Amino acid sequence: MTEIRLSPAPLTAQAFKPYGGVIETAACAPRSINQGYAQRFNDLCGVDAAREGGAVNVSLFTANPRPHPIAIQLMERHPLGSQAFIPMQERPWLVLVCDDPLDVSTYHLFSATGRQGVNYACNVWHHPLLVFDADSHFLIIDRKGPGENLEEVWLPEAWRVEAFANQP
């Protein structure tokens, strides 16, 4: 049995750059609009949805908390488009990515604040939504259309991979 404990690093745009973008207003100077009654944090993520006849798909996910530490059993990727996750309730969550699902040395776990979303670039391996607190709403911007846009890899049964919300 191979046991792997993943502990999170803070999510930053720089650390996440190989995997896509961080969706946050912290680094963005807003523009005053609507006669001064609103501030616009503009253009926070790219959307890659038009490949092979695809179109933008706007959805809402309700994610359910998983037992902590979280057992990691599979990774997935979307070969035809990007996928953005934006938390709606300001609750912290976890983001797990890797270069190769079968090489655990390539796994990176990030702790996102409730005001940080992520936009996985096309073809980036990631874990489905990871929340550990309460049912949490996320807005999703990804791709719909023809073609197979989901690839999954289940981890070997001889691995026990656990994701911790904090240092274990």
Add this chain to the structure above:
Amino acid sequence: MTEIRLSPAPLTAQAFKPYGGVIETAACAPRSINQGYAQRFNDLCGVDAAREGGAVNVSLFTANPRPHPIAIQLMERHPLGSQAFIPMQERPWLVLVCDDPLDVSTYHLFSATGRQGVNYACNVWHHPLLVFDADSHFLIIDRKGPGENLEEVWLPEAWRVEAFANQP
């Protein structure tokens, strides 16, 4: 002086249909995904952003409350794309649309719950964000790119148009 008091009707998909779509999960049966750890309310709004070399723009607005009743002074529309507003904090808000900004008989005011967004269709006259409670975050999905995508009409100075959050 022409005085017009607008009182809201509840926002429903049917009533709003001439102007675009209502973004809500109420009428959508979710699909279980992520090994049962999430529910997906899929494809909640169309995105019309590709005209004339445009692309999708994902932004966050912070809307500031206006004094109540709200003085209506201008209407706007976007001739090159749709514009979706999704509330992030479950606070009620107001949606004002019209067929002709200079014909007040065509104005329709809707009260949206904090779990309802709207997607203005391309070229639909609407008022900028209307909140009356506290600073409120909205996620916006609209268009960026070449061309002039904003048209504004200021109402005649001889009009006093007021929008009420409830029956006045």
